[in-house]
Structure formats: structure tokens, C-alpha cells
Amino acid sequence: MSDTIWLTGITAHAYHGVFSFEREQGQRFVLDVGYELDTREPARTDSVRDAVSYADVADALHRVLTSEPANLVETVAERMAAAVLAFPGVRAATVVLHKPEAPVSVPFADVSLTIRRTPLTVVPLEPVTVALGLGGNVGDVEGHLRSAVGELREVLDEVAVGPLVRTAAMTLPGSDPQSDYLNTVVTGRTRLAAREVLDLCHRLERAAGRLREVRWGPRTLDVDLLAYGDLHSDDAELALPHPGAGERAFVVVPWAAVAPGFELDGTPLAPRATRMVGEILETREEWV
Numbered sequence: 001m002s003d004t005i006w007l008t009g010i011t012a013h014a015y016h017g018v019f020s021f022e023r024e025q026g027q028r029f030v031l032d033v034g035y036e037l038d039t040r041e042p043a044r045t046d047s048v049r050d051a052v053s054y055a056d057v058a059d060a061l062h063r064v065l066t067s068e069p070a071n072l073v074e075t076v077a078e079r080m081a082a083a084v085l086a087f088p089g090v091r092a093a094t095v096v097l098h099k100p101e102a103p104v105s106v107p108f109a110d111v112s113l114t115i116r117r118t119p120l121t122v123v124p125l126e127p128v129t130v131a132l133g134l135g136g137n138v139g140d141v142e143g144h145l146r147s148a149v150g151e152l153r154e155v156l157d158e159v160a161v162g163p164l165v166r167t168a169a170m171t172l173p174g175s176d177p178q179s180d181y182l183n184t185v186v187t188g189r190t191r192l193a194a195r196e197v198l199d200l201c202h203r204l205e206r207a208a209g210r211l212r213e214v215r216w217g218p219r220t221l222d223v224d225l226l227a228y229g230d231l232h233s234d235d236a237e238l239a240l241p242h243p244g245a246g247e248r249a250f251v252v253v254p255w256a257a258v259a260p261g262f263e264l265d266g267t268p269l270a271p272r273a274t275r276m277v278g279e280i281l282e283t284r285e286e287w288v
Contacts, residue, residue, distance in 0.1 A: 002036035002037065002091050003036065003039040004094075005034065005035055005037070005039075005052070005054055006034040007031075007032070007057060008032040008033075009031075010032070010033070011028060011029070012062055012065045013028060013066075014069070014076075016075075016076050018071050018072070027101040028101055029065060029076075029099055031061060031095070031098070033061060033095050035087070035090045035092070035093045036090065037052055038091075039051070052087050057087060060086075060087075061083055061084070074113060077097045077113050077115050078117070081117035082123070082125050085117065085119055091118065095113075095117070096112055096114045098110050098112045099112070119231060121194070127157065127190060128189065128190060128228060128229040131185055131255060132188075133183065133223070133251050134184050135184070135221075135222045136181065136220050137178055137219065138179070138220045139220050141220070142182065142287070145164070147207070148207075148221060151207075155188075155200060156188030158188055161184060161186050161258070161288055162253075162257045163184065164184050164254075164283070164284040164288075165254055165281075166182055166281045166282040167250040167280060168180055169181055178218050183251070184254045185251060187259055194228040194231060194238060194240065195238065197228060198225050201223035201225055204221065205221050208220045209221075210222070226241060226245050227241045227242070227245075227262070245264065246264035246265060246272060249273075252273050253276060253277055255273075256270050256272065256273035
């Protein structure tokens with residue numbers, strides 16, 4: 001359940017714009033923001049401690065609106081959404097940014113941009129570290145993995161690739177036996193939103209001919225988003241960190257090789273990997 005609190009008409013003189021006179025003289029910006037959250041608990045307690053203070057939200061928005069100039073209203077609106085979503089309990093934010101004094105050559109009343117963002121769709125203000133688990137057990141698995149890593153190097157920055165590990169397939173009780181899996185983990189930095197990274201994972205799978213027909217069935221390529229910065233999500237489509245990732249040797253061992261200090265449930269990957277390394281049938285450090 002989500003309710004919406006609206007703050008309308010937040011006004012500030014700011015210096016956003018492409019043209020030099022916009023940066024020098026500034027102009028008026030007007031902001032409307034609706035933020036979604038569950039208001040039932042503060043309604044029960046009638047205590048501000050259980051609420052998200054709209055005064056605090058307004059202050060944060062005004063502070064960001066009048067800070068570092070940006071060229072585009074798209075950038076400013078994204079910053080506004082990120083500022084609202086930083087408040088605990090806020091599930092989504094709708095931002096309507098007005099630029100009524102924009103340099104337009106014909107008579108007009110207003111220029112405005114409306115966006116809606118969630119923690120999974122907002123563009124991060126700074127690059128975020130992501131971890132992706134890659135694996136497969138059908139066809140040219142190594143070829144598919146190398147191709148996927150190559151694509152990720154084109155999209156992500158500061159890419160690190162873990163060792164290639166071979167493990168027995170995880171299967172459902174009563175299902176047919178499967179070939180062993182080859183897996184690795186890739187980390188990198190990005191300003192893609194979490195949902196965009198998930199879309200990237202699916203594109204890589206489709207490029208390798210992945211078919212989602214049987215749960216835990218054989219696959220040419222499986223690409224999972226394991227972690228996206230420190231974001232926690234219980235979204236049905238994208239739970240973060242990836243559920244169960246910390247209990248799977250084929251994830252933990254290669255992940256620990258590139259990010260030993262990363263913590264899952266408060267425990268660094270390195271000691272987890274030490275406990276699980278016996279489950280790995282084969283490890284290849286140099287493979288791509």
C-alpha cells in the first residue's frame with residue numbers, strides 16, 4: 001500500500017541551463033513533488049517520529065535545487081527524485097519540475113518535466129558498484145561467458161572478472177540430471193539504474209539464446225544481478241541483494257576473488273568462500 005504526500009510550488013532562484021546567461025543570471029524554478037509511502041503507522045500513533053516530515057523533505061529539495069548547476073532539467077529532476085527517495089520509507093517519487101522562464105523563442109506559459117522514480121529506477125547521483133553472477137551449462141558456455149564479459153566491459157567501468165568455477169548443477173528434486181555449470185562473477189561501476197542493469201542482464205541472456213522454460217533448468221547463459229551498491233529491495237522482480245547468493249559456492253567463491261570485503265548479511269565474502277571452496281570442482285583463474 002502506498003499513500004502520496006504532495007509538496008507543490010517549491011520555488012527557488014537557481015542557475016541551471018545550457019546557456020551562459022542562464023548560468024550567470026539564473027532564473028526561477030518551481031517544483032512539485034509527490035512521495036509515496038505508507039501513512040498508516042503515523043496515523044495510528046499520531047507521532048511525528050513515525051512520519052516522513054514534509055518540512056524536512058522540502059528543505060532537502062530546496063537545498064539540492066539551489067546547489068550545483070546542471071545543463072538539463074532532466075538532470076535536475078533526477079536529483080530531486082534521488083533526494084526524496086533518500087528518506088527512509090519512501091517507495092516512489094513523482095517530480096514535476098517547472099522552468100517558466102526558459103529561453104524559448106515563442107510565447108509560452110511554462111516548460112515542465114514530469115518523472116516518476118523508485119529506488120530501482122532512479123539514476124544514481126554517483127557511480128554505483130554492481131556485482132553480476134554469470135553461468136551456464138548448455139552449448140558453448142565459455143564462449144557465451146566470454147561474449148557477455150566483453151559486452152559488460154563496454155557498458156560498465158572498472159570491470160573486474162572473477163575466476164571461472166565448475167560446480168555440480170543445482171536441480172529440483174525428481175528432475176533430470178544436468179551437466180556441470182561454469183560460473184563467474186563480474187563487478188563494475190555504473191550510473192545505470194538498478195532496473196536498467198536488470199534489463200542488461202536479460203539482453204545478455206537473450207543474445208546467448210537463453211530460454212526461460214523450466215525453473216532451474218539447463219541454460220546457455222544465466223546473468224543475475226547480485227548486488228547494486230547498498231540497495232536493499234524486496235521487489236518481486238528484483239530482490240537485492242540476490243536471495244541465497246551468500247549460500248552458493250559458485251557465487252561466493254568467484255565473487256570473493258574480486259571483492260573479498262563485500263558483506264552479505266554482515267559477513268564478508270572471504271570467510272564464506274573459505275568455508276565453501278570444497279564445493280568447487282575446478283577453478284580457472286585466467287580464462288578470459
